[in-house]
Amino acid sequence: MKIDLTNKRAVVTGSTLGIGFAIAKGLAEAGADVVLNGRSEASVKKAKDALLAALPKAKVDTVVADLATAEGADALVRAVPETDILINNVGIFEPKPFEEIPDADWQRFFDTNVMSGVRLSRAYVPGMRKKSWGRIIFISSESGLQIPVEMIHYGMTKTAQLAISRGLAESLAGTGVTVNAVLPGPTRSDGVSDFFGKMAKEQGVAQEQMEKEFIAQHRPSSIIKRLATVEEVANMVVYACSQQASATTGAALRVDGGVVRSIA
Structure with a gap:
């Protein structure tokens, strides 16, 4: 199978390191024009330099924006008004006993992990509808199915992403736009x-x-x-973005190493 994403633009949030960077690299290898995102000029420049060092012919743009805020999401959309592929990857985690998690942390986790994807998906869906083609992927987690007791607030956000991705997929039925969640395990x-x-x-x-x-x-x-390795997670994401995956939508695609004890 050869995945060809030539002439497709892909926005990957939180893509200066880790899973996000691996996804951006995988999409660029498949021919997509990639937009990297991070919260500082230094981080996005370093990521762009690393990506171009690995793939000198890649087309790479960058947008500095804190997507935990509405202002940050607006800034990204102003810089990139339309995209074919949106990877809602940006996220934070922190082990903390439930009794010690203040209201501010619950809000911070929800704004970063959930509302970033909500805002960007809402902004980019109309353009995808118009083209009758698009891919939206939420990077959730096995923690969205098996809530980790050491970071319940994180698990809550990952479950929320599953609800949003499924509901959004159903709302886009028959449009040619697919929406899926990818669930990494410990990576x-x-x-x-x-x-x-x-x-x-x-x-x-x-x-x-x-x-x-x-x-x-x-x-x-x-x-x-x-x-798991970040590349193993990225491989699933790249496939879900492909033309070959056009019948895969509304799904929770697990790359969890079998952690979730469920067949379905």
Whole structure:
């Protein structure tokens, strides 16, 4: 199967590192013109330089915007009025006991992880309808199905993304625009790697051992028994953006290593 996204524009939010950057790179490899997004000039420049170093012929634009705010979403849409592909990837996580999560954190997580995708999808859907083609993908998580007790506020946002993606897909029935959610399991992104690195240092063990212990203790249902790579997640996203995936919509596509103990 050869996925060809030539002449398609793809906006990937939160794409300076980790899963977002891997998705942007995968889409660029398939021929898409990619728009990288981050919160600082330095981060987006570094990401663009890294992407062009890997793919010198790639067409890459950047937009600096904090998508946790309505103003940031508006700034991105002003810079990129239309897109064929929207990857709602930007997100934050933080382990914290439920009793210690203040109202401000609940709001911050919802604004960043949920409202960013709501605002951008609302802005870009009309153009996709007009062209009778489009792809919207929410990067959710297995945590949206199996809420992690160590970060319930994060799990709440990932469940919300599943509701939005399914409802939006149904609202776009017959338009040629597909909407899906991709559910990574524990993945060795930059943020997760830093998290485990810090824990390993504090406990005086190797990071690899810390990762294995986390999977064994907190995700014992994992079938692959390891963290996924960002490229493995990106591969699913690139496929879902392809013409070949035109019959896949309203779906929750799991790249969770079998963590969710469900066939469907």
